[in-house]
Amino acid sequence: MRFHEVPRYLSGWRLIVATGLLFAALATPAEARELIFGHGATEDTAYHLSAERFKQLLEKKTDGDLTVSIYSNSVLGHETEMFEQQTAGALDFSIINPGLISEFSRTASIFSIPFLYRDLDHWRHVLDGEPGREIAKRIEDETGVKVLAYYGGSTRQIVSTRPLESLDDLQGMKLRTNPTRPVITAWAALGTQPTVMAYKEIYTGLQLGAIDGLLNEAEWIYRMRFHEVAPYIGLSEHDITVRLLTISDDTWDSLSPQEQQAVQAAADESEQYARDLQIRLDKESRDKLKAEGATFYPMDRERMQKIVAGPLGKVIDDMGLRDLYEMIIDTQ
Numbered sequence: 001m002r003f004h005e006v007p008r009y010l011s012g013w014r015l016i017v018a019t020g021l022l023f024a025a026l027a028t029p030a031e032a033r034e035l036i037f038g039h040g041a042t043e044d045t046a047y048h049l050s051a052e053r054f055k056q057l058l059e060k061k062t063d064g065d066l067t068v069s070i071y072s073n074s075v076l077g078h079e080t081e082m083f084e085q086q087t088a089g090a091l092d093f094s095i096i097n098p099g100l101i102s103e104f105s106r107t108a109s110i111f112s113i114p115f116l117y118r119d120l121d122h123w124r125h126v127l128d129g130e131p132g133r134e135i136a137k138r139i140e141d142e143t144g145v146k147v148l149a150y151y152g153g154s155t156r157q158i159v160s161t162r163p164l165e166s167l168d169d170l171q172g173m174k175l176r177t178n179p180t181r182p183v184i185t186a187w188a189a190l191g192t193q194p195t196v197m198a199y200k201e202i203y204t205g206l207q208l209g210a211i212d213g214l215l216n217e218a219e220w221i222y223r224m225r226f227h228e229v230a231p232y233i234g235l236s237e238h239d240i241t242v243r244l245l246t247i248s249d250d251t252w253d254s255l256s257p258q259e260q261q262a263v264q265a266a267a268d269e270s271e272q273y274a275r276d277l278q279i280r281l282d283k284e285s286r287d288k289l290k291a292e293g294a295t296f297y298p299m300d301r302e303r304m305q306k307i308v309a310g311p312l313g314k315v316i317d318d319m320g321l322r323d324l325y326e327m328i329i330d331t332q
Contacts (some may be wrong), residue, residue: 038094053274093247144248146246156241159234160213175212
């Protein structure tokens with residue numbers, strides 16, 4: 001109803017009240033849209049703190065028109081289950097370990113290749129450069145889930161129940177690994193017996209001798225108290241963690257261009273926060289591990305790379321990842 005079409009029977013105070021209600025309705029802001037963010041860690045971890053930073057940034061950039069509700073500690077399911085929810089458009093945001101979604105995305109397996117990065121600077125250049133953009137595009141094409149940012153930054157090591165004075169000490173070690181081809185292939189080539197075990201069972205597995213070691217970063221070694229039963233840490237530095245901040249394509253496509261811009265800006269800003277936090281926690285956790293009696297052993301990383309090069313090369317070719325791998329290796 002246009003303002004000049006007010007019915008004749010509305011006169012006097014009735015007209016004033018009706019006009020006031022109309023203006024009030026027009027002035028009432030649209031209801032905020034709630035977006036759901038799930039992740040698998042507890043609320044005292046870099047996962048959650050980074051999710052909180054993203055939430056704060058996005059709500060500020062949209063003046064509260066977009067709000068984010070965070071569900072931590074795998075309340076919405078395991079990371080693999082949450083990613084599957086995103087492919088179906090049933091979950092908006094998540095932080096995902098790419099090693100867990102290889103069944104959805106062949107491309108995501110690139111991050112499971114050991115000794116992929118020369119150092120932390122190379123890792124940054126890969127993720128922020130052409131390789132990172134190409135990987136994100138392919139993951140989205142394969143899954144219908146968009147990669148908004150790359151979190152991570154912790155360095156992975158070998159955690160062992162026995163001293164690691166040389167690479168010979170790896171022979172026959174029952175090593176808990178992720179069930180991805182590059183990881184299993186590399187560590188089998190180094191003489192270990194790759195073993196699949198649920199993460200929550202690792203501590204007991206080390207106690208009982210079901211496994212002799214695992215691969216993990218310092219923050220989680222300390223957090224899970226693995227050093228209490230496996231106090232020997234080999235500084236293999238075979239991987240630098242990557243965690244994907246993701247959004248369902250269904251959610252992304254439902255946003256206005258201005259909202260998409262705000263989401264991406266919040267992701268970009270939270271990315272730097274997440275990386276800085278992860279790197280700091282990694283260093284602090286190493287110091288705590290040393291203070292609590294863990295023994296650190298330098299590892300012959302160059303020799304390890306030579307040993308795994310042949311077997312890994314075959315896997316890289318079989319998985320159709322050669323072009324991405326070479327793009328990463330060539331990044332300066």
